[in-house]
Amino acid sequence: xxxxxxxxxxxxxxxxxxxxxxxxGAYPLAITAAAQALFPHQANGSLIERNxxxxxxxxxxxxFAAPGYFHPRPSAANYDASASAGSNLGPASAVLAxxxxxxxxxxxxxxxxNVPPAMVTTSASxxxxxxxxxxxxLQAPRVAQARQMPVERVEALVRAAIEAPLAGxxxxxxxxxLRLNLALDAAPRPARQQGA
Amino acid sequence: MTTGMTMSGWGLILIFTALVALxxxxxxxxxxxxxxxxxxxxxxxxxxxxxGFYRASGIDPNREQGWLAYGLHMLTFQxxxxxxxxxxxxxxxxxxxxxxxxxxxxxxxxxxxxxxxVTNTNWQWYAGESVLSNFSQxxxxxxxxxxxxxxxxxxxxxxxxxxxxxxxxxxGNFWADCTRVTLYLLLPLCVIYALFLxxxxxxxxxxxxxxxxxxxxxxxxxxxxPVASQEAIKMLGTNGGGFYNANSAHPFENPSALTNFVxxxxxxxxxSGLTWCFGRAVGNTRQGWAILCAMLILFVAGAGIAYxxxxxxxxxAMAGGHMxxxxxxFGIAASALFSAVTTAASCGAVNAMHDSFxxxxxxxxxxxxxxxxxxxxxxxxxIYGFLLFALLAVFVAGLMVGRTPEYVGKKIEAREVKLAxxxxxxxxxxxxxxxxxxxxxxxxxxxxxxxxxxxxSEILYAFSSxxxxxGSAFAGLSAGTPFYNGxxxxxxxxxxxxxxxPVLAIAGSLAAxxxxxxxxxxxPTTGALWxxxxxxxxxxxxxxxxxxxxxxxxxxxxxxxxxHTAF
Numbered sequence: 001x002x003x004x005x006x007x008x009x010x011x012x013x014x015x016x017x018x019x020x021x022x023x024x025g026a027y028p029l030a031i032t033a034a035a036q037a038l039f040p041h042q043a044n045g046s047l048i049e050r051n052x053x054x055x056x057x058x059x060x061x062x063x064f065a066a067p068g069y070f071h072p073r074p075s076a077a078n079y080d081a082s083a084s085a086g087s088n089l090g091p092a093s094a095v096l097a098x099x100x101x102x103x104x105x106x107x108x109x110x111x112x113x114n115v116p117p118a119m120v121t122t123s124a125s126x127x128x129x130x131x132x133x134x135x136x137x138l139q140a141p142r143v144a145q146a147r148q149m150p151v152e153r154v155e156a157l158v159r160a161a162i163e164a165p166l167a168g169x170x171x172x173x174x175x176x177x178l179r180l181n182l183a184l185d186a187a188p189r190p191a192r193q194q195g196a
Numbered sequence: 197m198t199t200g201m202t203m204s205g206w207g208l209i210l211i212f213t214a215l216v217a218l219x220x221x222x223x224x225x226x227x228x229x230x231x232x233x234x235x236x237x238x239x240x241x242x243x244x245x246x247x248g249f250y251r252a253s254g255i256d257p258n259r260e261q262g263w264l265a266y267g268l269h270m271l272t273f274q275x276x277x278x279x280x281x282x283x284x285x286x287x288x289x290x291x292x293x294x295x296x297x298x299x300x301x302x303x304x305x306x307x308x309x310x311x312x313x314v315t316n317t318n319w320q321w322y323a324g325e326s327v328l329s330n331f332s333q334x335x336x337x338x339x340x341x342x343x344x345x346x347x348x349x350x351x352x353x354x355x356x357x358x359x360x361x362x363x364x365x366x367x368g369n370f371w372a373d374c375t376r377v378t379l380y381l382l383l384p385l386c387v388i389y390a391l392f393l394x395x396x397x398x399x400x401x402x403x404x405x406x407x408x409x410x411x412x413x414x415x416x417x418x419x420x421x422p423v424a425s426q427e428a429i430k431m432l433g434t435n436g437g438g439f440y441n442a443n444s445a446h447p448f449e450n451p452s453a454l455t456n457f458v459x460x461x462x463x464x465x466x467x468s469g470l471t472w473c474f475g476r477a478v479g480n481t482r483q484g485w486a487i488l489c490a491m492l493i494l495f496v497a498g499a500g501i502a503y504x505x506x507x508x509x510x511x512x513a514m515a516g517g518h519m520x521x522x523x524x525x526f527g528i529a530a531s532a533l534f535s536a537v538t539t540a541a542s543c544g545a546v547n548a549m550h551d552s553f554x555x556x557x558x559x560x561x562x563x564x565x566x567x568x569x570x571x572x573x574x575x576x577x578x579i580y581g582f583l584l585f586a587l588l589a590v591f592v593a594g595l596m597v598g599r600t601p602e603y604v605g606k607k608i609e610a611r612e613v614k615l616a617x618x619x620x621x622x623x624x625x626x627x628x629x630x631x632x633x634x635x636x637x638x639x640x641x642x643x644x645x646x647x648x649x650x651x652x653s654e655i656l657y658a659f660s661s662x663x664x665x666x667g668s669a670f671a672g673l674s675a676g677t678p679f680y681n682g683x684x685x686x687x688x689x690x691x692x693x694x695x696x697x698p699v700l701a702i703a704g705s706l707a708a709x710x711x712x713x714x715x716x717x718x719x720p721t722t723g724a725l726w727x728x729x730x731x732x733x734x735x736x737x738x739x740x741x742x743x744x745x746x747x748x749x750x751x752x753x754x755x756x757x758x759x760h761t762a763f
Binding site for chain 2: 001004005007008009010011012013014015016018019020022023024025027028030031032034035036038039042043044045046047053054055056057059060062063064065066069073079080081082083084085086087088089090091092093094096097100101117118121122123124125126127128129130131132165166168169170171172174178181182185
């Protein structure tokens with residue numbers, strides 16, 4: 001048995017070194033080179049720049065609290081893109097039940113006439129970039145009022161931002177909050193209407 | 197957001213299951229070529245590399261090994277690989293590609309992680325993006341995602357040879373099996389898969405940090421890295437260790453419903469192919485189809501219950517459509533389905549936080565793991581684990597008809613049944629033993645985030661996950677302590693190698709036997725009766741063993757929800 005171990009030691013060491021070079025070195029290097037050449041935008045984190053400054057990634061939620069922006073889902077990670085996390089609170093958790101009850105009444109106070117579950121629950125990553133179209137439309141009056149835009153105009157921007165499930169089965173109807181807010185910022189502001 | 201079950205939700209589950217069945221033959225044919233050591237079209241390109249590995253290691257790939265030598269060589273390799281990654285993690289602070297200046301990992305944490313990746317578990321007590329440098333992720337961890345998968349497939353090949361060969365002394369050459377699977381199956385698939393993932397939005401760069409100026413003025417530190425190259429093998433090799441803490445729920449690891457669907461398929465692809473490969477190896481592909489059929493019935497039952505509960509089941513906070521710990525782009529159906537896939541296989545990647553599932557929705561992943569992840573299962577480990585249950589099932593059938601049991605042309609005798617029971621007994625001993633220990637010791641009780649029965653579920657989940665080499669978690673558990681790192685490390689090692697050694701012993705014992713042709717009196721192991729018997733044996737054995745522990749955890753949790761008792 002000892003002889004078998006001894007005879008296994010050389011291949012074990014050589015294979016470890018060889019595969020470390022191939023799988024830990026050459027493979028990720030080659031993929032990186034190819035990815036940077038073929039899909040540079042995605043390979044670098046799908047970053048969005050505005051006026052020459054990186055303002056975020058289209059794949060990651062960021063914090064929005066101002067009434068003039070659409071708000072993402074709440075985040076257990078405080079939208080920290082260097083520390084993704086969910087709340088991990090369980091089905092009978094008193095902490096979770098109280099938090100959801102509190103957030104639901106807060107949204108009602110903001111004028112939501114119905115509160116979609118996704119808007120009072122934290123996502124798995126804390127960085128969920130999407131909300132449902134209903135959750136966006138519910139926010140449209142608030143956004144329109146803060147921006148002094150006609151609500152129909154804001155709703156049209158929401159509808160234009162809806163991404164549908166692939167082939168009708170894969171995924172859900174959803175709206176990317178950061179992209180919607182960028183579209184909102186880019187929309188021409190109508191001349192201030194009287195009494196608005 | 198749709199709440200409640202929908203047609204498209206059920207459509208997703210059924211289309212997915214059908215595609216898994218369709219993958220069995222094409223993937224199985226490729227695996228069979230590697231099993232036989234035949235040349236594939238890729239040999240022309242990668243052949244020199246393969247021969248280079250053998251030459252440098254002083255191996256003759258055609259010199260076969262008996263089961264014991266095969267096992268000892270495999271074990272030596274695993275020990276060296278564990279120490280290699282242990283060293284890299286400890287020395288992280290002085291190694292390159294660490295612009296964020298992350299420190300080396302402590303002894304208990306480094307050993308736990310090294311074992312976790314070598315055993316194909318990929319249990320992660322840490323948050324990847326906060327603790328590991330790109331060098332540690334690439335060189336320290338990615339290598340195991342390939343090699344632990346290749347090792348699992350090699351062990352399965354050895355067991356197949358045990359069934360297929362007659363009066364033979366050897367079960368193959370471990371180094372040849374491991375190298376061929378890595379070079380001709382895993383690596384080429386990963387190259388294509390990783391680039392697909394990048395095209396869909398998964399980062400692949402050596403930049404590790406970008407600071408964004410968010411629209412409302414805050415700064416957002418965005419951690420990047422070579423994610424796609426790790427993600428591809430993480431799924432294909434049923435490893436499951438994420439680059440980021442949130443794993444496949446993180447938009448950078450799993451950016452869309454399409455990547456999510458492909459990730460689920462890639463978890464099952466090789467495991468499904470191995471059932472066909474087994475049938476082909478023993479000379480009757482219907483043997484493989486019967487196994488796959490039993491697996492898929494168990495799978496759809498689990499996935500269906502999880503979906504039903506996640507869509508319509510209540511939690512204390514909500515009556516249904518519970519989105520805590522789930523992502524909008526996947527929705528409820530794809531989150532529930534993913535949880536069933538990742539625990540039926542020994543993957544352990546998650547696209548939703550299982551800890552926040554409904555009580556019964558969270559029971560399904562635990563039960564899947566406790567059955568030993570034999571429903572498709574981990575690459576290699578799924579089929580060899582399943583074949584242990586098949587041996588018990590023919591044994592039970594033999595008791596009923598009063599004949600020496602036979603399976604695919606081999607008489608199954610006391611030695612094989614004893615070894616199979618020995619391997620299967622590892623699961624309850626480790627899962628229930630360690631859970632009991634952690635549930636009474638102060639260091640163990642310090643772990644759970646949730647109070648009440650759900651806190652117990654977090655501990656039970658952890659040891660089920662570690663022993664079954666899954667790696668997913670009820671992640672509220674604070675497992676980054678010497679107590680949990682140590683105990684879970686032992687559970688992972690025992691759960692992997694205390695099963696593999698008896699499996700190899702069975703392979704050796706079967707290979708030495710004479711071929712026993714089926715007669716009119718043999719119990720047929722291809723029809724519906726056999727599939728039913730398999731499912732029955734698996735559920736009775738698994739159910740009776742683990743039901744009491746589930747009653748204390750998820751079932752008590754469900755009762756508290758129904759009684760509106762909060763914890």
